[in-house]
Amino acid sequence: MDNTFDYLKEIIRTYLNDDKLSIRNINIKDLYDLSNSLNVSSIVGYTLKNNNNYQNIFDKSLYKSMNRYTLFSNYKNIISKLFSKNNIRYIYLKGSTLSCYYKEEYLRYSSDLDIVVYKEDFDKALDLIVNDLSFSIKHRSLNEISLNNNKGVDVDLHKQFELDNPAVEDVFKDCFKDNELDINYKYIYLINHEAKHFILGQLSMRFFIDLFYLRKLIDRNLVDNVLDKLNLIKFDNALNHYLDYLLKDIEPNDIDLLLDDYILSYANDFGVNNRVNLSSNKFSYIINRSFPSFKEMSGVFPYLNKYPFLLPWSYLTRIFKTLICKRRKYVFNELSSKNDHKMSVLIDNLGISSYNKSDI
Amino acid sequence: MKINNNYELKFVLDSYILINNLENSNSIIKLNETSKDIFELVANNKNIDEIVSILLDKYDTDKETLIKDVNDFINDMLIKGIFING
Numbered sequence: 001m002d003n004t005f006d007y008l009k010e011i012i013r014t015y016l017n018d019d020k021l022s023i024r025n026i027n028i029k030d031l032y033d034l035s036n037s038l039n040v041s042s043i044v045g046y047t048l049k050n051n052n053n054y055q056n057i058f059d060k061s062l063y064k065s066m067n068r069y070t071l072f073s074n075y076k077n078i079i080s081k082l083f084s085k086n087n088i089r090y091i092y093l094k095g096s097t098l099s100c101y102y103k104e105e106y107l108r109y110s111s112d113l114d115i116v117v118y119k120e121d122f123d124k125a126l127d128l129i130v131n132d133l134s135f136s137i138k139h140r141s142l143n144e145i146s147l148n149n150n151k152g153v154d155v156d157l158h159k160q161f162e163l164d165n166p167a168v169e170d171v172f173k174d175c176f177k178d179n180e181l182d183i184n185y186k187y188i189y190l191i192n193h194e195a196k197h198f199i200l201g202q203l204s205m206r207f208f209i210d211l212f213y214l215r216k217l218i219d220r221n222l223v224d225n226v227l228d229k230l231n232l233i234k235f236d237n238a239l240n241h242y243l244d245y246l247l248k249d250i251e252p253n254d255i256d257l258l259l260d261d262y263i264l265s266y267a268n269d270f271g272v273n274n275r276v277n278l279s280s281n282k283f284s285y286i287i288n289r290s291f292p293s294f295k296e297m298s299g300v301f302p303y304l305n306k307y308p309f310l311l312p313w314s315y316l317t318r319i320f321k322t323l324i325c326k327r328r329k330y331v332f333n334e335l336s337s338k339n340d341h342k343m344s345v346l347i348d349n350l351g352i353s354s355y356n357k358s359d360i
Numbered sequence: 361m362k363i364n365n366n367y368e369l370k371f372v373l374d375s376y377i378l379i380n381n382l383e384n385s386n387s388i389i390k391l392n393e394t395s396k397d398i399f400e401l402v403a404n405n406k407n408i409d410e411i412v413s414i415l416l417d418k419y420d421t422d423k424e425t426l427i428k429d430v431n432d433f434i435n436d437m438l439i440k441g442i443f444i445n446g
Binding site: 045046049054062063064066067068070071073074106151152153 | 368370372373374377379380381382383384385386388
C-alpha cells in the first residue's frame with residue numbers, strides 16, 4: 001500500500017477520532033499533492049498543526065478554504081434575499097450545508113455553491129442570478145446550469161433533484177418547504193449523489209468525512225427505508241464499512257481494499273473527475289482518462305475559465321505531471337490494464353451497476 | 361473612518377487574515393497582533409488618537425514608533441480599499 005496514502009488515512013482517522021498522530025518520515029510534497037487531489041488538504045493541514053507537525057505548504061489550502069467559506073456564506077445571504085424577495089422556491093445543497101458539522105466550518109472546502117430550484121421557478125431564478133447579480137452562464141447540461149461572475153465565484157443552479165429518476169423525484173418532492181434539506185435527507189442526497197459520481201470513477205476522501213458527521217445524526221430506520229426504495233442500501237453499507245475501517249484501523253475486507261484502490265485512482269488523475277464509462281473499450285478508456293472534458297479541466301486549472309484557448313496547454317501540463325509523478329508506474333499500470341474485472345466486481349458488489357450515469 | 365463591508369477578519373490556525381467576502385482571491389492579507397488590534401479598534405469606531413492611547417497601554421513601545429506604525433497600517437488599508445474614510 002502506498003505509504004503516503006496510508007499516512008493520509010491515519011491523519012483523517014486522527015482528525016475524526018481526536019487521536020494523537022504519529023510522526024512519519026513522509027515526503028511532505030507528496031502528502032500535500034495527494035490530500036489536495038482528494039479535497040482534504042485543509043483537514044490535513046489542520047490536523048498536522050494540532051499535532052505539532054505543521055507544514056507551511058498547507059497554508060495555501062487553509063487560506064483558500066477560509067476564502068471559499070467566507071465567500072459562499074456571503075453569497076448565500078445575497079442569493080437568499082434575492083430569491084425570497086422574488087418568491088423563488090429553492091434549496092441549498094452539498095458543501096455549503098455540510099460545513100456546519102466540521103470542527104471549524106471553513107475546513108469543509110467547496111468549489112462552488114449548489115442550489116436546486118423548484119422547476120416552475122427555474123427560469124426566473126436564472127434570470128435573477130444573471131441580471132441582478134451579474135453572473136454569466138459557463139456551462140449548460142440537462143439538469144443544471146453552471147454560472148460564474150468576474151469575481152471568480154461559481155454557482156451551480158440545478159433544475160430539480162433527478163431529471164430522469166422518478167424514485168428520487170418522489171423522495172425529494174416535498175423538500176422545498178424550507179431552504180435546506182433536513183439531516184436525514186441531507187444524508188440520503190449525499191449517498192445518492194455519491195453513487196452517480198462513483199460509477200464515473202470519482203471517490204474522494206472528503207465524502208467520508210461528510211458521511212462521518214451525518215451518520216451520527218440521522219434516523220437510521222427512516223434513512224434505510226428511503227435508501228431501500230432507491231436501491232442504495234448495499235452501496236450505503238459498503239461505504240459505511242469503509243468508514244469504519246478508516247476510523248478504527250480494523251482489518252479491511254475485499255471491498256474496502258478495492259475502495260482504497262478506487263480512491264487512489266481518483267487522486268492519480270490529479271483531481272480531475274474521471275467521467276469515463278468503465279465498460280468502454282480500452283482505447284476509449286485511455287483517451288477519455290487522458291483528455292477529460294473542458295469543465296473537468298477548468299476545475300483543476302481555473303485559468304481556463306478566463307483563457308479557454310489554453311486547453312491544449314493544460315492537457316500537456318497534466319500529462320507532464322503524470323510522467324514525473326512518483327505514482328506514474330501505478331497510473332500507467334492502471335491505465336493499461338483498466339482493471340476491468342476488479343472494478344466490475346466492485347460496482348456489482350455495491351449494487352449500483354445499473355445506476356443512472358446521466359449528468360450530475 | 362470605517363471598514364469596507366466586503367472585508368472580514370478571520371482566524372485560521374494561529375493567524376489573522378483579511379478575506380474579501382465578494383471575490384475569490386488567491387492573495388491573502390495576514391495581520392500581525394498589532395495590526396489585528398488596530399483593525400478591531402477601527403471597526404469599533406475609534407479614531408487614531410484613541411487607537412494609539414489604547415495600544416500604548418497594551419504594548420511596551422514608545423509613542424512615536426507606535427504612532428508611525430498605526431499611521432502606516434491605516435494608510436495601507438486605505439490604499440487597498442479595506443478602510444474607507446468618512
